[in-house]
Amino acid sequence: MAHTWVGPIGPPRDAQRSRRSNGREEPGRPPVHHRPARHQPHGSDEFSEVFFDDVVVPVDRTLGQEGNGWAVAMDLLPYERSTSLWHRAAFLHRRLQQVVDAAPPGSLDPARLGEVIQHLYAFRARSRATQYRMAAGEELGPETSIDKVLLATSEQAVFDLAADVLTADVMVGDDPDSHRWRTEYLYSRAASIYGGSAEIQRNIIARRLLDLGDDR
Amino acid sequence: MDGEDRPLFERTLRKATAQQTGAALDAALDQLGWGDALSTDPRSAVSLLFALQGAANATSSALGQVFAHSLGVGSGTGLVLPPIGCWDPPGTVEDDHLVVHGLGPSSLARLDSLVVVATMGEGTVGISVPAPSLVLRPVEGIDPDLSLLEVTGRCVLTDEAPGPIAGHWSTALALGRLAVAHELVGASRAMLDLACEHARNRIQFKRPIGSFQAIRHRLAETLVGIDMADAILDAAWLDRSPGTAAMAKAVAGRQARTAARHCQQVLAGIGFTTEHPLHHSIRRTLVLDALLGNAPSLTRALGTEVISSSRLPALPPL
Numbered sequence: 196m197a198h199t200w201v202g203p204i205g206p207p208r209d210a211q212r213s214r215r216s217n218g219r220e221e222p223g224r225p226p227v228h229h230r231p232a233r234h235q236p237h238g239s240d241e242f243s244e245v246f247f248d249d250v251v252v253p254v255d256r257t258l259g260q261e262g263n264g265w266a267v268a269m270d271l272l273p274y275e276r277s278t279s280l281w282h283r284a285a286f287l288h289r290r291l292q293q294v295v296d297a298a299p300p301g302s303l304d305p306a307r308l309g310e311v312i313q314h315l316y317a318f319r320a321r322s323r324a325t326q327y328r329m330a331a332g333e334e335l336g337p338e339t340s341i342d343k344v345l346l347a348t349s350e351q352a353v354f355d356l357a358a359d360v361l362t363a364d365v366m367v368g369d370d371p372d373s374h375r376w377r378t379e380y381l382y383s384r385a386a387s388i389y390g391g392s393a394e395i396q397r398n399i400i401a402r403r404l405l406d407l408g409d410d411r
Numbered sequence: 412m413d414g415e416d417r418p419l420f421e422r423t424l425r426k427a428t429a430q431q432t433g434a435a436l437d438a439a440l441d442q443l444g445w446g447d448a449l450s451t452d453p454r455s456a457v458s459l460l461f462a463l464q465g466a467a468n469a470t471s472s473a474l475g476q477v478f479a480h481s482l483g484v485g486s487g488t489g490l491v492l493p494p495i496g497c498w499d500p501p502g503t504v505e506d507d508h509l510v511v512h513g514l515g516p517s518s519l520a521r522l523d524s525l526v527v528v529a530t531m532g533e534g535t536v537g538i539s540v541p542a543p544s545l546v547l548r549p550v551e552g553i554d555p556d557l558s559l560l561e562v563t564g565r566c567v568l569t570d571e572a573p574g575p576i577a578g579h580w581s582t583a584l585a586l587g588r589l590a591v592a593h594e595l596v597g598a599s600r601a602m603l604d605l606a607c608e609h610a611r612n613r614i615q616f617k618r619p620i621g622s623f624q625a626i627r628h629r630l631a632e633t634l635v636g637i638d639m640a641d642a643i644l645d646a647a648w649l650d651r652s653p654g655t656a657a658m659a660k661a662v663a664g665r666q667a668r669t670a671a672r673h674c675q676q677v678l679a680g681i682g683f684t685t686e687h688p689l690h691h692s693i694r695r696t697l698v699l700d701a702l703l704g705n706a707p708s709l710t711r712a713l714g715t716e717v718i719s720s721s722r723l724p725a726l727p728p729l
Binding site for chain 2 (some may be wrong): 296304323404
C-alpha cells in the first residue's frame with residue numbers, strides 16, 4: 196500500500212487512553228507498530244490501531260496544529276463522504292439489479308422493492324449534487340451528514356432485501372456467490388457505524404443544520 | 412431565468428403566497444406574470460411557486476394551469492384534474508357520452524365552461540364542457556381550507572368531434588407530480604420550522620427539549636427526508652422522465668407523512684390544538700400525498716414494473 200491514512204478512532208479522550216496504553220513498552224517492538232482489528236464480515240483486517248512509540252515526526256509532515264488532529268479529521272470527513280459515496284451508489288445499484296435477477300419467482304414484494312429503489316435513487320441524486328458543489332469549489336460541511344445518513348439507510352435497505360429474498364444463499368449457501376452476499380450483508384451493518392455513526396450524524400444535523408444547540 | 416431575475420421572482424412569489432390565497436392569489440399570479448414564466452422557465456416557475464404555496468398553506472389554480480400548459484389545451488384555467496388517489500384523465504368517452512369524475516380548485520365554479528381531458532378509445536382528447544352540465548360539489552373533507560370542488564357528470568357529446576390534445580397526458584402528469592411534490596416539501600419545511608422553534612424554546616427538566624436526543628433525532632430524520640425529496644426532485648427536473656417524477660412524488664409524499672408524525676410528536680399537546688398552525692400543514696400534506704397517486708400506490712407501481720421488466724431505472728449520471 197503506497198499511502199496509509201492514520202486517523203483517530205474517536206475524539207481526544209480516546210487518544211489519551213491509547214497514550215497510556217503505549218506506556219507498556221515491549222522489548223524489540225518497532226517504534227511504529229499496529230494491532231490489526233479483525234472484523235467479522237470479511238475476516239480481514241481492514242482497520243487497525245496504530246501506535247507511535249518515541250517516533251520523531253518532522254514538523255512539516257503534520258497537518259494543522261499539534262493537539263488539533265480531531266479538528267483536522269472533522270474537516271476532512273465531509274470530503275471523504277462526498278467522493279467515496281458516489282461510487283458506493285453505483286455499487287449498490289449493481290447489487291440491487293443482481294437481487295432482482297436472482298430473486299426466486301414471487302419472492303419480491305413490489306412495495307418494498309419500489310421503496311428501496313427510490314431510496315437508492317435519492318441517495319445518488321443527493322451525492323450528485325454534492326459532487327457538483329465540490330467541483331464548483333464550495334466548502335463542504337455538516338450538510339454532508341445528510342449524504343452519510345442516506346448512504347447508511349440505502350446500503351442497509353439493499354442488503355436487508357437481499358437477505359430476505361436470497362435467504363438460502365445468505366444463510367446456508369457455501370458457493371462463492373453466497374459467500375459474497377453474506378459478506379456484503381454483514382458489512383452493510385457497519386454503514387451506520389463507520390465514518391461517524393448514525394447517532395453522531397443526527398446530532399450534527401440537529402446542532403449545525405437545525406440550530407438546536409448542544410445535546411447536553 | 413438567470414442572474415438577478417430568479418431571486419427577484421422568488422421574492423415576489425413569496426410575498427404573494429404569504430399574503431394571498433385562493434382567487435386573490437390567482438389574481439396576484441396573473442399580475443406578476445407567473446403564466447409567462449411557466450412557458451419560458453417551467454422549472455423555476457413550478458419549483459418556486461409550489462414550494463412557497465406549500466410553506467404558506469395557500470391555495471391557487473396553478474396546478475390546473477401546469478396541466479393545461481403541458482397539454483396545450485384551454486386558456487390555462489378551467490382544467491379538471493383527476494379525482495383523489497387517481498392519475499388517469501378525469502374523463503372517459505363512452506359511445507356518445509362523456510363521463511367525468513375529477514377534482515378542481517374553487518375557481519372552476521366561476522367559469523362558464525370547463526376543459527375535461529378524456530380517454531377515447533386508444534387516444535386522449537380535450538373537451539370543452541358547459542359548466543351547467545356538470546355537478547360541482549364543494550369538498551369539505553380533511554382539509555376544508557383547500558376549497559376543492561368534486562366534478563362529476565355524464566353528458567351527451569355535441570355534434571362536434573372532440574379534438575385531440577397537443578401534448579401527452581403522461582408528460583402533463585409528470586409536471587403536475589413535480590408541482591405537488593414541491594408543495595409537499597414546502598409544507599414539510601414549514602412543519603419542521605415550527606417543531607424546531609418549539610424544541611429550542613420549550614423548557615422541560617430545566618433544559619430546552621431540543622437538547623434531548625429523542626427530540627433531536629426525530630427532527631434530524633425529518634430534515635433527511637426533506638432533503639432526500641429535494642434531491643430526487645432535482646434529478647427529476649434534469650431527466651424530465653415520467654418515472655423519475657413519479658419517484659419524486661412518492662418520496663415527497665412519504666417524507667411529508669414522516670415529517671407530520673415527528674413534528675406533531677415534538678409539538679406534543681400544543682401541536683394538537685387548533686390554536687397552533689401545525690394542523691393546517693398536516694391536513695394539507697395528507698391531501699397532497701393522495702393527489703395524483705399516493706406514496707404507497709406509486710411505490711408499488713414502480714416495484715411491479717421493475718419485477719416484470721427485470722430492469723432497474725438507471726441512476727442519475729454526473
